[in-house]
Amino acid sequence: MSRLSRTVCAAIGAAALVTAASAGTALAAPAGPHALPGSVPSWAVAKNRAASTDANQQVTFRVYLNYRGGDAAAAYATAVSTPGSANYRKFLTPAQFRAQFSPAQADVDSVSSWLKSQGFTVGATPANRKYVEATGTLAQAAKAFDTSFAEYRTDGKTVRGNTTALKVPANLTAVEGVVGLDESQTLAHQDKVTPGPALFRNAQPMSDYWGQKTVQNTPTPDGTALPSTPSAFAPKGYAGAQLQGLYGMGGAIGSGNDGRGVTVGIIDAYASPTILQDANTYSAAHGLPSLNGHFRQVVAPGTYNRPENPKQDPQGWAGEETLDVEAVHTMAPGADITYIGAPNNYRDMDAIMNRVVDGHLADIVTNSYGYGGEALPNGTIKPSLDTQIQAAAEGMTLFFSSGDDADETGGVAGASPTPDWPASSPYVTAVGGTSAGVSQSNSRVFEVGWETGKSTLDKATTTWSAPAFLYGSGGGTSRLFAQPSYQAGVVPDAISKTYGGAAMRTVPDVAALGDPNTGMLVGETQTFPDGSQHYSEYRIGGTSLASPLYAGMFALAQQKAGHAFGLANPVLYRARTASIDITKADLGAYPGDVRSDYVNGVDATGGYVYSARWFDRDESLTIHVRPGYDDVTGVGVPQGQAWLAAVSGS
Numbered sequence: 001m002s003r004l005s006r007t008v009c010a011a012i013g014a015a016a017l018v019t020a021a022s023a024g025t026a027l028a029a030p031a032g033p034h035a036l037p038g039s040v041p042s043w044a045v046a047k048n049r050a051a052s053t054d055a056n057q058q059v060t061f062r063v064y065l066n067y068r069g070g071d072a073a074a075a076y077a078t079a080v081s082t083p084g085s086a087n088y089r090k091f092l093t094p095a096q097f098r099a100q101f102s103p104a105q106a107d108v109d110s111v112s113s114w115l116k117s118q119g120f121t122v123g124a125t126p127a128n129r130k131y132v133e134a135t136g137t138l139a140q141a142a143k144a145f146d147t148s149f150a151e152y153r154t155d156g157k158t159v160r161g162n163t164t165a166l167k168v169p170a171n172l173t174a175v176e177g178v179v180g181l182d183e184s185q186t187l188a189h190q191d192k193v194t195p196g197p198a199l200f201r202n203a204q205p206m207s208d209y210w211g212q213k214t215v216q217n218t219p220t221p222d223g224t225a226l227p228s229t230p231s232a233f234a235p236k237g238y239a240g241a242q243l244q245g246l247y248g249m250g251g252a253i254g255s256g257n258d259g260r261g262v263t264v265g266i267i268d269a270y271a272s273p274t275i276l277q278d279a280n281t282y283s284a285a286h287g288l289p290s291l292n293g294h295f296r297q298v299v300a301p302g303t304y305n306r307p308e309n310p311k312q313d314p315q316g317w318a319g320e321e322t323l324d325v326e327a328v329h330t331m332a333p334g335a336d337i338t339y340i341g342a343p344n345n346y347r348d349m350d351a352i353m354n355r356v357v358d359g360h361l362a363d364i365v366t367n368s369y370g371y372g373g374e375a376l377p378n379g380t381i382k383p384s385l386d387t388q389i390q391a392a393a394e395g396m397t398l399f400f401s402s403g404d405d406a407d408e409t410g411g412v413a414g415a416s417p418t419p420d421w422p423a424s425s426p427y428v429t430a431v432g433g434t435s436a437g438v439s440q441s442n443s444r445v446f447e448v449g450w451e452t453g454k455s456t457l458d459k460a461t462t463t464w465s466a467p468a469f470l471y472g473s474g475g476g477t478s479r480l481f482a483q484p485s486y487q488a489g490v491v492p493d494a495i496s497k498t499y500g501g502a503a504m505r506t507v508p509d510v511a512a513l514g515d516p517n518t519g520m521l522v523g524e525t526q527t528f529p530d531g532s533q534h535y536s537e538y539r540i541g542g543t544s545l546a547s548p549l550y551a552g553m554f555a556l557a558q559q560k561a562g563h564a565f566g567l568a569n570p571v572l573y574r575a576r577t578a579s580i581d582i583t584k585a586d587l588g589a590y591p592g593d594v595r596s597d598y599v600n601g602v603d604a605t606g607g608y609v610y611s612a613r614w615f616d617r618d619e620s621l622t623i624h625v626r627p628g629y630d631d632v633t634g635v636g637v638p639q640g641q642a643w644l645a646a647v648s649g650s
Contacts, residue, residue: 033146035165036175038378041182043154044161051151053160055139060123061180062131062351063111063168064383065103073101077392077427081567082485083574083650089563091395094128094358101390102129107174114169118144128358130386131179131351141181149181155372159183166379176386177379179350184380187371199526202539203596203608206236210437210445210518215594222608225462230592230612237521237539238438238513240286243330243549245442246513248640252556257644259332259555265362266324266548267352268369271299271341274525279325281535282523288333295325298361299341322524323540324368324548330520331552334559338362350384357391363564364397366551368544373408373418374480381421381480388427395564398428399551401543402508403474406451406632411469411620419476419507419631426484429568430507431547432633433473433514434582435615437590446586449473449625449632450515453592453617457610464612473514473543474507475623475631481505486570491629498622509569511582511633512549516541517593517613520549529602553638554647561648572635575646579636583627587616 067073079087092100108129112122115134123133138160142148146167151158161182168175179185204221207213213233215226244250252258272278279291321339328337338361342352349369356365374381391398403420423430435452437445453467483496483503496503513519519541526536554568565571572579592614599606618624623631638644 033167033169035167036177036379039162039166039177040164041152041161041184041377042375043159044150044152044163044182048152048154049150050153050158053138053149053151055137055142057138058135059138059141059181060133060135061141061178062133062383063115063175064131064177064179064379064386065107065111065129065174066176067101067386067389068104069101073097073386073393074389076101077389077567078485080395081392081565082570089395089566091564091566092393094360094394097390097393098128101393103174105129107172108132111172111175114172115144120144126354126358128354128390130354130358131383145178145181155187157186159186177377177382179380179383182377184371184376185349199528199536200538200601201536201598201603202236203598203604205233205596206539207233208236209242209440210235212440220596220608220610221604224457224459224608224610226457226594226610227462227464227612230594230614232590232593234517234593234595234613235438235539237519237537239521240288240330241442242438243513243520246436246438246444247331247553247638249331249553249556249638250442252641252644253333256334257556257560259335259552259559262332262364262555262558263336263338263362264328264332264551264555265338265340265356265365266321266328267340267342267349267356267365267367268321268324269342269349270321271297271339272321272524275321275325275339278322278524278535279329282326282537283329285523286330286521288329291325291329291337294336295339296337297339297341299343319522319524319540320368320544323520323522323545324366326522327520327545327548328366328552328555331549332555335552335555350380350387353384354387357387357394357396360394360396362396363558364399364551364555365391366399366548367422368401368542368547370401370403370420370423372403372405372420374421374424374478375418376421384422385425385427388422388425392427392567395566397554397558397565397568399431399547399554400425400428401474401547402430402432404433404471404514404542405474406469406472406618407476407622408474409621413620417476417622419478420474423474423507424478424481424505426481426505427567429509429550429572430634431543431550432475432508432511433541433543433546434511434633434637435515435518436513437518446590447580447582447637448584448586448590449582449616449618449630451616451618451621451632452515452517453614455612455614467612467614467617469617469620470613472618472621473511473546473632476507477631478505478507484569486573490573490576490635495629495631506631508631508634510550510572510579510635511637512546512553514541514543514546515615517595520545550638557644557647560644571647571650574650575643576635578639578642578646580639581627581636582625582630582633584616584625591615
C-alpha cells in the first residue's frame with residue numbers, strides 16, 4: 001500500500017481549506033491573475049525533485065468550480081442529515097441540487113473559453129457543472145497556469161507536480177481547484193493487503209472457527225515446534241452465516257430484513273470481468289442467494305485496462321473489487337449492488353464519484369481506497385469534499401475505509417501522525433477495523449481493536465521474536481477539519497484536541513472486522529502457476545473489508561427505517577449505546593493467533609514460515625482502543641437487532 005509522506009501533513013492548514021470553501025462569492029476580483037490556495041503538492045519540494053518533465057506530454061485535467069452560495073450547500077447537507085433539524089430528511093433530487101447550488105453556466109462558459117484560448121481541447125462538463133475537463137500538453141499547462149512542472153520522488157513513487165502555485169485569470173473567481181495537473185491521485189491506495197492476480201493460498205493449519213485448531217491439538221505439517229502462546233491457529237476466513245452471526249444479523253436477515261429495496265454502490269478502479277461469476281460461485285458455496293438480477297456493473301469510459309501505462313494496475317484491483325461485492329452481499333443478501341469502476345487508478349477517482357452522486361446511482365456507497373494522510377493539495381481535497389456534500393444533500397450515505405496503517409507513523413518515533421483522506425472528511429462515515437473470533441455456533445467470541453504486531457519464529461530456541469508493528473485500523477485527529485457537531489460531547493478532548501487549540505474531526509466513526517488474520521474468506525478467479533485460471537478462495541482483510549461489511553449492515557437499517565439517511569454519522573453517534581464498545585478487555589484471553597504461510601504463497605514445495613500475529617499492539621502508536629469513543633474503532637460495532645432498531649428509529 002502507498003502512503004504519503006508522514007512529515008508534511010501540516011503543509012495544508014485548516015485556514016487554507018476554509019478560505020477555499022468560502023471562495024464562491026468573492027467580494028472583488030484581484031487586480032491580476034490570482035493563485036489558487038494550496039495548489040502546490042506538499043511533496044513537490046526541491047529535495048524530492050527527481051527529473052524534468054516532457055513538455056510535450058499530453059495531460060487531461062479538470063478545472064473545478066465552487067458551489068453558488070458559499071457554504072449554503074454544506075449547511076443544507078448537514079441539516080437534512082441531522083435528527084431534530086427542520087429540514088431533516090428533506091433530501092433533494094440531483095436536479096434540485098443543481099438548481100440551487102451548482103456553479104452558474106456563465107462561470108462554466110468563462111472557464112471553457114479561457115481554456116480554449118490557451119490551446120486546450122475542452123472535453124466533458126457533467127450535469128452538475130462542477131468541472132470543465134480539458135486536454136493539452138504540459139507546455140500549454142505551464143504557460144496557462146503560470147508555473148512549471150517536474151518529476152518528484154515520494155513514498156517510493158515518481159510523480160509529477162507543479163513547482164509553484166497555479167494561477168488563473170482575475171475574472172475566473174469561481175475556480176476552486178484543478179485536479180490532474182499534478183499526480184496526487186497516483187498515491188491512492190487500496191485499503192487492504194491484497195494478493196496479486198496470480199494464485200495465492202493460505203497454508204494449513206487453519207481453523208474453520210475460532211479455537212478449533214490450536215498449537216496443543218494440531219501439529220504443524222513440517223513438524224516445527226511452536227511456543228504455547230498464542231495457542232490458536234488463524235481461522236481460514238469467516239463467511240456467510242459466520243459474519244452475519246458475528247454482528248447478530250442472522251435473525252433479521254432470515255426474517256426478510258436483508259436489504260431488499262436498497263441499492264449499495266461500490267466504487268473501485270477498473271472492473272474484473274469475472275465479478276458476477278465469482279460472487280455467484282462464492283454465494284452458492286456459503287449459503288447466500290444468487291446475485292443474478294440484483295447486480296449491475298457501470299464502467300466509465302476512458303483509459304481503462306491499459307497495462308502499457310505503468311500507472312495502471314487493473315489486475316491488482318481485482319481482489320479488491322471481488323472482496324467488496326462479496327462482503328456487501330454477505331451482510332445484505334437482498335440488496336441490489338451497483339459496481340462502479342473508474343477507468344484508471346491514477347487520475348479519475350474524483351470524477352467517478354461525482355458521476356455516481358450526480359446520477360444518484362446508489363443509496364449507500366462504500367469506498368475501499370484512500371490516501372495515506374491529509375497531505376494533499378487543496379485542489380484535490382476541496383472538489384471531493386463538495387461531491388460528498390452533494391451526496392448528503394441528496395440522501396446518499398458514503399462509507400470510506402479508515403486506512404490500514406494506523407496513525408501513518410508505522411510506530412516510528414517522531415513521525416507525524418495523521419488520519420487518511422477521504423476518511424477524515426466530516427461528510428463521510430469512516431470505518432475502522434477490529435480483530436474478531438467467531439464460535440462454532442456463529443456467535444462472537446471476542447472482538448478487539450485491529451493493530452497487529454508480528455513476531456517470527458526462532459526455530460533454534462522455539463521462541464517468538466519481539467513484536468513489530470505490521471498494520472492496523474487507521475485513525476487519528478484531523479489537521480484540516482473542525483469537530484463536527486455529531487462528535488461534540490462524544491469524542492474526548494484528549495483525542496479531539498491532541499494538537500492543542502480547538503476540537504477537530506477525529507477518525508474513525510465506527511468499525512467492523514478488518515484484521516486479515518481473522519478476516520473474511522473470499523473467492524475469485526485467479527491465475528494458477530501453469531497459466532490456467534480457476535476460481536479459488538483465500539482469507540483477506542483490511543478496512544476495505546470493514547467498510548463494505550458495515551455498508552451492508554446499514555442497508556438493513558435503511559430497509560427497516562423505510563427511508564434514506566444521507567450523512568449517517570449523526571444517527572450512528574446517537575445510536576452508539578446500541579453498538580458494542582470495543583476495549584482491551586478480551587486481550588488477556590485472546591492475545592493473538594498463529595499464522596502458517598507457504599514460502600512461495602502457493603503450496604508446500606518451498607516450505608512453511610510461521611509467525612505470531614498479536615492483537616491490538618498499539619504501544620508505539622498515537623491511537624489507542626479505550627472505553628467509549630476511541631480513534632481505532634470509533635463508537636464501536638453493530639449489536640444486532642438493538643442496533644438496527646436504534647438506527648432505523650432515529
